Amino acid sequence: MTGLVRPVAVVGPTATGKSDLALELAGRLDGEIVNIDAMQLYRGMDIGTAKLPPEQRRGIPHHQLDVLDVTETATVAAYQSAASTDIEAISSRGRTPVVVGGSMMYVQALLDQWEFPATDPVVRAKWELLLAERGTSAVHEALQRADSAAAATILPTDGRRMVRALEVVELTGRPFAASAPVIGEPRWGTRILGVDRDTAELDERIARRTAAMFEQGLVDEVRGLADQGLRAGQTARRAIGYAQVLAFLDGEYDLDEARERTFIGTRRYVRRQRSWFRRDPRVRWVDGADPAAAETALSLLADWAGRESTGPASSGPDPLTKERTRS
Structure with missing residues (x-):
């Protein structure tokens, strides 16, 4: 990435304050935001994903938001290609790409340039048929037999990912994890x-956010998206909050149970995100509750740049040399 501006990635669990920090950094580093939350790719999925409304984006360009209909399937590979193009275009304009979100596999695919095993329609169709006919429990049992490590790391309710894991194992003859990249220098020299x-x-923040989403009209949002085909989507309908409200609309839960299950699902997801990101030694951590979080982040980035300047030449200009306050 010679001659281009290094990206900054802001990652971590849901509801920690990533969006606020990313906005502040983008303003200070003359940056543009690149979303890396899989569910914010969807048009109309606003309340339940805590998508920042346009009027709160401070005039900073945002990319990879509202690029899919709810009937379309979000894939890591498609995101990787599209977001890579955005990042390189932003950087070539002399601006700082600020990548923000918490979708774990999307982060690893983008920053570690994950090369995905090929797909085979016949093999995939076999496992999709099992999912359709016998449900996620049968697919999970098959995955446990084929690759117990993958079965332990993929949620047993995530039928699409389990199908993909079974497909990869069958096609490659190796565990699903063998196709994952080795953690090394992040792509483009990204600072994480x-x-x-x-x-x-x-x-407490998750509980307040969940309550606010329902108060702000999540049920009506889901009802409108259901009219647009949400139930037919392979990924959008499984999003936390949306799945629970669909169940409420279909009479499976009452509203209180839908709200409680959304809270529990979000909290469980946060624990998985924390475990995933804490394993990455490249991440430098900021306390989202600290009023000086942005200053701490900038100090970490400056320290990063200082350490690199005493070693091998960096692959591009440091974004901190362009810090300014957006008027």
Whole structure:
């Protein structure tokens, strides 16, 4: 990435304050935002994904938001290609790409340039038929037999990912994890910042956010998206909050149970995100509750640049040399 501006990634669990920090950094580093939350790719999925409304984006360009209909399938490979194009275009304009979100596999695919095993329609169709006819429990049992490690790391309710894992195992003869990239120098020399908070405080924030989503009209949002084909989508309909509200609309839960299941699902997902990102030694952490979180992040980036300047030549100009306050 010689001659181009290095990206900054802001990752971590849901509800920690990543969007606020990313906006502040983009403003200070003359940047543009690149979303890396899989469910924010969908048009109309706004309330349940806590998508920042346009009027709150401070005039900063945002990319990879609202690029899919709810009937379309979001894939890591398609995102990787599209987001890579965005990042390189932003950087070539002399601006700082600020990547923000918490979709774990999307982050690894983008920053570690994951090369995905080929797909085979016949093999995939076999496992999709099992999913359609016998449900996620049967697919999970098949995955446990084929690759117990993958079965332990993929949610047993995530039928699409389990099908993909079974397809990869059958095609390659190797465990699903063998296709994952080895963690090394991040692509483009990206500097990765993680945002987290105290667990008890984060649980309270999740509870407040869940309550606010339902108060702000999540049920009506889901009802409108259902009219646009949400139930037919392979990925959108499984999003936390949307799946629970669909179940409420279909009479499976009452509203209180839908709300409670959304909270529990979000909290469980946060624990998985934290475990995933904490394993990455490249991440430098910021406390989202700290009023000076942006200054801390900038200091970490400056320290990063300083350390690199005493070693091998960097692959591009440091984004901190362009810091300014957006008027």
